[in-house]
Amino acid sequence: MIKALFPKISRRFLRVWQRNLTVYKKTWKVSFLPPLMEPFLFIVAFGIGLSAIVEDLTYRGIKVSYIDFIIPALLGTTIMYNAFFETSFASFVRMRYQKTFDAMMATPLNLEEIITGEIAWSATKSFIAATLMIVGVGILGLIDNLSILLVPLLALLGGFAFGATGMFFTSIVPNIETFNLPMFLFITPMFLFSGTFFPLETLPQWAQGIALALPLTHLVRLTRAATLGIYHLSLLGSLAYLLLYSLFFYPLALKKMQKRLIK
Amino acid sequence: MTPIVEAKNLKKTFGAFTAVEDVSFHIVKGECFGLLGPNGAGKTTTIRMLYGYTPLTSGALKLFGEDLEPNLRKLKYRIGVCQQENNLDPDLTVLENLQVFARYFDIPKSEARTRIDRLLEFFALNNRSKALFTDLSGGMRRRLVLARSLINNPDLLILDEPTSALDPQTRQQVWSRLLELKKEGLTILLTTHYMEEAYRLCDRLLIMDQGKVLVEGKPGELIDRYVGREVLEIDSPDQKLRDFLISQGYMFDDLGTRLMIYNHNCRELFDAIEKVFDHKNCMLRMGTLEDVFLKLTGRDLRE
Ligand SMILES: Nc1ncnc2c1ncn2[C@@H]1O[C@H](COP(=O)(O)OP(=O)(O)OP(=O)(O)O)[C@@H](O)[C@H]1O
Ligand SMILES: [Mg+2]
Numbered sequence: 001m002i003k004a005l006f007p008k009i010s011r012r013f014l015r016v017w018q019r020n021l022t023v024y025k026k027t028w029k030v031s032f033l034p035p036l037m038e039p040f041l042f043i044v045a046f047g048i049g050l051s052a053i054v055e056d057l058t059y060r061g062i063k064v065s066y067i068d069f070i071i072p073a074l075l076g077t078t079i080m081y082n083a084f085f086e087t088s089f090a091s092f093v094r095m096r097y098q099k100t101f102d103a104m105m106a107t108p109l110n111l112e113e114i115i116t117g118e119i120a121w122s123a124t125k126s127f128i129a130a131t132l133m134i135v136g137v138g139i140l141g142l143i144d145n146l147s148i149l150l151v152p153l154l155a156l157l158g159g160f161a162f163g164a165t166g167m168f169f170t171s172i173v174p175n176i177e178t179f180n181l182p183m184f185l186f187i188t189p190m191f192l193f194s195g196t197f198f199p200l201e202t203l204p205q206w207a208q209g210i211a212l213a214l215p216l217t218h219l220v221r222l223t224r225a226a227t228l229g230i231y232h233l234s235l236l237g238s239l240a241y242l243l244l245y246s247l248f249f250y251p252l253a254l255k256k257m258q259k260r261l262i263k
Numbered sequence: 264m265t266p267i268v269e270a271k272n273l274k275k276t277f278g279a280f281t282a283v284e285d286v287s288f289h290i291v292k293g294e295c296f297g298l299l300g301p302n303g304a305g306k307t308t309t310i311r312m313l314y315g316y317t318p319l320t321s322g323a324l325k326l327f328g329e330d331l332e333p334n335l336r337k338l339k340y341r342i343g344v345c346q347q348e349n350n351l352d353p354d355l356t357v358l359e360n361l362q363v364f365a366r367y368f369d370i371p372k373s374e375a376r377t378r379i380d381r382l383l384e385f386f387a388l389n390n391r392s393k394a395l396f397t398d399l400s401g402g403m404r405r406r407l408v409l410a411r412s413l414i415n416n417p418d419l420l421i422l423d424e425p426t427s428a429l430d431p432q433t434r435q436q437v438w439s440r441l442l443e444l445k446k447e448g449l450t451i452l453l454t455t456h457y458m459e460e461a462y463r464l465c466d467r468l469l470i471m472d473q474g475k476v477l478v479e480g481k482p483g484e485l486i487d488r489y490v491g492r493e494v495l496e497i498d499s500p501d502q503k504l505r506d507f508l509i510s511q512g513y514m515f516d517d518l519g520t521r522l523m524i525y526n527h528n529c530r531e532l533f534d535a536i537e538k539v540f541d542h543k544n545c546m547l548r549m550g551t552l553e554d555v556f557l558k559l560t561g562r563d564l565r566e
Contacts, residue, residue: 012367015366017365018363018366019352019363019366022355022359022363023352023354023355024549026354027354066491072351092517098350098352098353099346099350099463100352102316102346102350103346103350103351103352103364104349104367105314105315105316106339106342106344106346107318107339107364107367107368107415108339108367108368108369109367110336111337147267166555186432251296262317263276263317
């Protein structure tokens, strides 16, 4: 089915993915630290600091501590930031300044494979970051439910969704500074208002409606279900949402990139 | 024998602007073919069409006897490209740059290693294999791009200004490397702004300007045809000398402070001038490809 939908893409996109892995392996000693350390920072600041004034919450009828409430949010936002950053700023640097895509175009790779490889890599970055963060959470002794181990899988899906979004913006921004716009207007509001650090239900009805249209809301619903072990049918809706969202932005990014680079 | 490259009436427009128009040429096996022209002539655009980076607006393109478009992937395995810019991976070492590229061509790891060692040796980079790209000099970077373009043992090597920014020593070294490859039967397409390079390396060449072909031919023949074996240059000529040349029926290119006389028996004229005028400012020299180039494309600066 994938072959029929995207006839120009072969497994060669893995070569592009592999190139990024090769570069990552050279810097992993630095790059693996932030996701590992982040839970400590946030949990100290939000969890321990805030939980002194924030009481336990009721999430889907179950009492959870504030720390337990925000751990899945940290996982979800980390997934979002890692993938989005990779296909926006990092891909843009490769495309515009390092001319990496140009060099690849002189090989058997085609543009669709290059873009797919980049997005696949961004999902991998989310996967790595989420996994490291789970280790961090584990070190803090804050794992409630072993189904937290499903989060890396969610990171692949969420990473792909946000990676495709980042690539879409890369295909239309005139320069690297312009990424501040989607950062400020899209990513940061999502970070704050997607049922991340306070329950959606505390928002007015109209704001809840908007939040439900945003991908991070659905990703955090899923990560929260995994970390708390609370399952409900509407999770299927969130899964479907992320799939459809990806199926919209991925082909769009391919098409727009084609338009930008093939002259 | 089927030509390695067969380009017919290539045309490329960017919006309303025509970058390449009606360019046709062919390259046979083992030949080195040059694409010359001032800045903005359309050399890079032509080359980009050849390796499928840029789609043609119109025209037909065959590589190794096969239509390019439907066979692009297969054909790209057989082409090596040295692009105009040094687009190496700044995060990787010399060795890694080549390894990553070898993977794009599905070359197995051990085979890649053998080829890389040979290429690094060939381009005198073997002591630098662990250096980061950012630590290389401009000349080393260029040689690394050249080495990279050979990683897939191409049947056609496409070089966009391979020796730009190289010092004379390195340039000579690259020339001899390219001649070696040519001797081994490699077909090469080359663009350059160095006329000496084109003269030494190219069996045939094409001079283009503003997207169109001006002439095509063998370097020696083009020199004979457009400027002659010998060229006489006269620096700051006085009116008397000008009058003399006109009265004798000599045609000259007037550059204001300098006159260039082509296509005549310049030696005779040189002797004649020597008898009558102070000949200090007179120089008799061999005609070069540079003369042909300047004569055909004009001496104005390009934007
Ligand atoms: N993507 C593009 N969009 C619009 N114009 C372009 C594009 N690429 C090239 N051009 C224009 O086409 C013309 C030919 O450019 P090209 O790069 O082929 O020249 P060139 O002969 O390689 O020049 P140089 O010697 O400076 O490398 C130039 O006027 C250039 O501005
Ligand atoms: Mg050029």
